[in-house]
Amino acid sequence: MPDVSTGQAADLVVRGLTVSVDDKEILRGVDLTVPAGEVHALMGPNGSGKSTLAYTLSGHPKYTVTAGTATFGGEDLLALPADARARLGLFLCFQYPTAIPGVTTVNFMRAALRAQGKEMPAREFIRRLNEEMAALRIDESFRARYINDGFSGGEKKRAEILQMAMLRPRLSILDETDSGLDVDALRTVANGVTRLAGPDMSVLAITHYPRILEYLKPDQVHVLNHGRVILSGGPELASQIERDGYEPIIGPTAVAADGGRRSLTGVTAEAQA
Ligand code: ADP
Numbered sequence: 005m006p007d008v009s010t011g012q013a014a015d016l017v018v019r020g021l022t023v024s025v026d027d028k029e030i031l032r033g034v035d036l037t038v039p040a041g042e043v044h045a046l047m048g049p050n051g052s053g054k055s056t057l058a059y060t061l062s063g064h065p066k067y068t069v070t071a072g073t074a075t076f077g078g079e080d081l082l083a084l085p086a087d088a089r090a091r092l093g094l095f096l097c098f099q100y101p102t103a104i105p106g107v108t109t110v111n112f113m114r115a116a117l118r119a120q121g122k123e124m125p126a127r128e129f130i131r132r133l134n135e136e137m138a139a140l141r142i143d144e145s146f147r148a149r150y151i152n153d154g155f156s157g158g159e160k161k162r163a164e165i166l167q168m169a170m171l172r173p174r175l176s177i178l179d180e181t182d183s184g185l186d187v188d189a190l191r192t193v194a195n196g197v198t199r200l201a202g203p204d205m206s207v208l209a210i211t212h213y214p215r216i217l218e219y220l221k222p223d224q225v226h227v228l229n230h231g232r233v234i235l236s237g238g239p240e241l242a243s244q245i246e247r248d249g250y251e252p253i254i255g256p257t258a259v260a261a262d263g264g265r266r267s268l269t270g271v272t273a274e275a276q277a
């Protein structure tokens with residue numbers, strides 16, 4: 005295992021990543037680089053493959069990589085099981101966090117730290133947990149509640165960011181962490197991420213809506229459509245999507261399934277082939 009004690013962000017480099025789920029090809033050659041310490045946004049319409057990319061990078065067994073590479077700090081991610089990727093410093097904020105009845109938030113956090121070799125003395129753990137919970141405006145009662153069990157949408161997202169704050173990953177992938185949040189919760193969650201982002205932690209923020217990006221201020225914005233990154237640009241790309249939607253970029257949604265590669269006649273390259 006490489007040395008993870010440095011706690012420094014590292015480059016994520018994805019090349020030609022092709023992924024199938026249940027024999028259906030979802031990602032069709034994703035190219036994406038998130039340089040160490042940068043905040044990048046991945047946007048795209050529903051069903052474009054954003055969550056598939058997040059799950060594939062974190063090592064979910066359901067997603068089969070059929071071609072391409074993904075490295076983090078030069079380390080071949082695809083060769084590692086999910087737990088090793090987490091120990092390497094990769095963290096995925098789930099779009100739909102799972103409840104674990106019977107496991108309290110405090111015990112869950114302790115177990116997560118232990119699993120990554122980041123255990124700390126009980127007093128320090130409690131002090132840090134209290135600090136991070138206060139920063140995220142999470143009520144103290146949550147320590148003793150079962151993780152995500154009966155949490156509201158906003159509470160689940162805060163609990164995800166709390167894990168991130170405790171684990172201090174080197175790269176956080178946030179999958180629609182903004183969905184289901186009201187404006188105040190969105191600001192709290194975004195501030196929680198911004199506080200950690202920097203030389204120690206890069207961020208890949210997956211989002212359907214540009215709102216959270218006003219807070220996260222990404223260095224770059226990428227647009228995924230039909231399993232490929234079809235456009236990358238600066239933060240102004242998010243503003244453009246906010247203003248005009250995806251259509252000017254990917255074409256009318258009815259033909260969005262062609263990945264936006266339409267010929268002048270409006271017939272897709274694939275249809276012509
Ligand atoms: P996004 O997060 O951008 O909305 P997803 O990655 O969730 O997109 O899904 C991309 C495509 O893959 C969709 O067409 C979806 O129906 C399909 N898909 C995702 N998960 C599965 C699965 N487990 N089985 C079959 N198809 C799936």
Ligand code: MG
Nearest residue numbers: 054055099180
């Ligand atoms: Mg998704």
